[in-house]
Amino acid sequence: MSIVIMVGQLLLGLSILVILHELGHFLAARAFGIKVEKFYLFFDAWGVSLVKFNYKGVEYGVGWLPLGGYVKIAGMIDESMDKEQMAGPPQPWEFRSKPAWQRLIVMLGGITVNIFVGIFIFWMLTIKYGDTYIPMSSAKYGIVPGSIGKKIGLKAGDQVISINGKPVKHFEELTNPKVFLDNTVLNIQRGTERLNITVPGDILNDISAKGQAGIEDFISMLPRSKFSVDSVIGNAKKAGLQKGDSITAVDGQKVVFFDQFRDKLDSNKNKKVILTVVRANNTMQLPIVVDKDGRVGFYRPIKELFPKEDTLNYSFFASLPVGASKAWTNFTNNAKGLKKIFTGKVKAQNAVSSPIGIAKLYGGYFDWYKFWSLTGFISMVLALMNLLPIPALDGGHAVFLIIEMIKGKPLSDKFLEKAQIVGFVLLIGLMVFAFGNDILKSFHK
Known part of the structure; x- marks a missing residue:
């Protein structure tokens, strides 16, 4: 049953985000009078659809291959590789007939929607739940480092006074991804001794290698505590x-x-x-x-397992900048993580996840707060990934359009077709790597 719940949450979360992403392209195209021929959730590979219907000249449907979705925009070289349509003369309602700046807006429409969706989700969560945190006063006995934390010099009972010179107010700041991404300096009080410990730039490699348990193996997400016996078995x-x-x-x-x-x-x-x-x-x-x-x-x-927490509640409008900040932090943290992968500081096999890994994050039970928090996080990740300048992704199309605007003339259809094929092969290779990596991790465990 837990597997069904896990897969169900994954499909629901991704379906919401894919539909809204493609809606961004759809609405931008229609706003400029560009004809949209198809709007699909998931891919109807080899023309096989689970459901489809036509409405006002657009074919809406659900494909059988749950790896995303797409809108087919008339007169555009995309994953459909419709060479027959491109062979004819440009029509006024086609993508290729519009000015480059309009086409650029269409291509960035999905990314823009993903960003706004992420901000909206974190805004609503902040309104509903506020901002709950463990105050440092609840960590009077200090921290409990795991093997990764001990490796860099942390010890049980250390009090973290500041991070990069900024006083620590919330215990959760110690396990914020920023700590792993920016060569952070932790100012520590250890008994009567005051010292600085630098978090090395490659520590994320050790943390990501341990999956979800990685952060706990750096610093426990709960403060150090005394203990007593309750029920016995x-x-x-x-x-x-x-x-x-x-x-x-x-x-x-x-x-x-x-x-x-x-x-x-x-x-x-x-x-x-x-x-x-x-x-x-x-x-x-x-x-x-x-x-x-x-x-x-x-x-x-139970009281020993859950330290005293405080909650900051915000008004409707005051919640917006808080939610936007959380969304933007997710975006920038993932961008820094990608940079570490590209520069070799983090191994790709430790950091890249397929839908299998994402489903495990959702978990085998349903919780609205966790579901929407993770969905908001994934929305920002999708925005970032689609910004990458890879042919076949929105970012790749955007780069070609910017080049066209600089040159003053479009790139050839032949070049765009080849670039689309290269991008598609790259994406398939990345997908195979991600799925294979998660499957091997499962067997290894």
Whole structure:
């Protein structure tokens, strides 16, 4: 059932964004009197459609290949490669008959809509949910770095005072993608010592290699905390551990914080350890078996798992700049990430995802906030990807139109046809790489 929900969310999110993207091209073309022949969600490869109908001279439909969508604009060299139409004389309602600036607007229509959709989604989410965050006052015991964080010099209990000289107000700032993308300097308070730790420019490669767990392996998304025992199951119950007990040591070594306790268990998987337990002012020793996952079988109280949060609520109009800022941050962060891929600082196999990877991000349960947050994020990613100057993408068409405007004459149809083929081959190759990469990751896991 979870797989069905996962795929369903992916198809719903992508369908909304694809339809709106193509609507941007459609409306811009119609505004300039350009004829649109087809409007399709997904591709009707080899002419096979699941659903189709005609309305006012336009064929609307749903194709069987769920890899995007398209509008077929009369008189334009696109993925349809309709050479027969292009062989005839230009007609006044065709794309090729319009001034270059109008054609450029048509080509940028989808990207523009994706940007506005992303801003709108984050605006609405801000109105509905506000901006919830963990204040630094809830992180009085500091951070819990994972193996990646420890590698650059972070230690459990460190207090991050500032990022690039700017004081940290929200705990979430520590795991914001900006930290991984800009050679960030973290100012740390460690006991009585104050020091700076630079986040290396290639750290994103280590983080992305671990997928969704990568950020947690840099700095835990929850502050360091003490712990106690709530409900008890399995080996813990057999050993006599009870609700309300306080665990103070493992094999005689003192533990105060949950990360210390977890580390002790991780180093003793499938082994027996001795827990020092305080119960009603009495201290006792309980032998207990640690399972293969490094667990003994108890749950912590809910209040320990969720630190105190604050929420900033905004008015209808005050939410707009907040939502726009979130959308733009997603756009710029992804642009910086792409730059790191192109410059070799991040391996493509660690950073590129297919719809399989995106479906996993949506998850196997439905949550409106998560669904719309991820859909808004993907809308900004689609805008960025379509801006890339690759033939067959909107950005490629835009580059050719800008060249035409500079030269004062259009590029030849023969050149545009070849460029379209090259772009199509590149996109198919990227798609095969992305799908193959996600499938191999699944098998590896």
